Amino acid sequence: MSIKRHLGWAAVLSILAGCSSMAHMPQAIKLDPGARIVLLPTINNTETPLAGERMDELASSLLPVLGLPAVLRPPAEDSSHMPEGSPHDRWHQEQALAWAQQQHARYALAISLLEWRYKVGLDGEPAVGMSVTLLDPSTGQVLWSGSVARSGWGRQAVSALALDELHSLLRHALSVQPATLPAKPARS
DSSP: OOHHHHHHHHHHHHHHHHTEEEEEOSSOEEOOTTSOEEEOOOEEOSSSTTHHHHHHHHHHHHHHHTTOOOEEOOOOOOGGGSOTTOOHHHHHHHHHHHHHHHTTOSEEEEEEEEEEEEOSSSSOOEEEEEEEEEEOTTTOOEEEEEEEEEEOOTTOOHHHHHHHHHHHHHHHHEESSGGGOOOOOOOO
């Protein structure tokens, strides 16, 4: 290959690397495929209304695909019992963690959205950022955590980008039936 070609590929790779950032604990957690895992309500730290609920739906459909069929979702909590001044999403997540303990769940998955939007500009590129934590509900111990932030391409849906990034994070986190883990979901 010529030097120009090498430089061209280096430029393309550096541009692509600048669009995404991921950090996670290096060791995957080996999970029992029959273990109960509770999906805690997502904390929405974005300016996008209902982004947390959208993330919950994506995560609840993705976990069984990754080999965890026993995914539980806590019942909706009545916010009238929430202490005055408490952050709404955090309070719901704490209540769900207490419920997970009552259900004797082995794992709890907590997601916090940091960004869920379309950038301003001609292409309106999607941008997502999230932190994911796998907890032991009985002790509150963090078993695994990771974060990702990524910008997509014009005409890509924020939810599609979020699903791709959550899938990538969870494949690093969860070691469930490694021989049968699927590739990333097909883009539509």
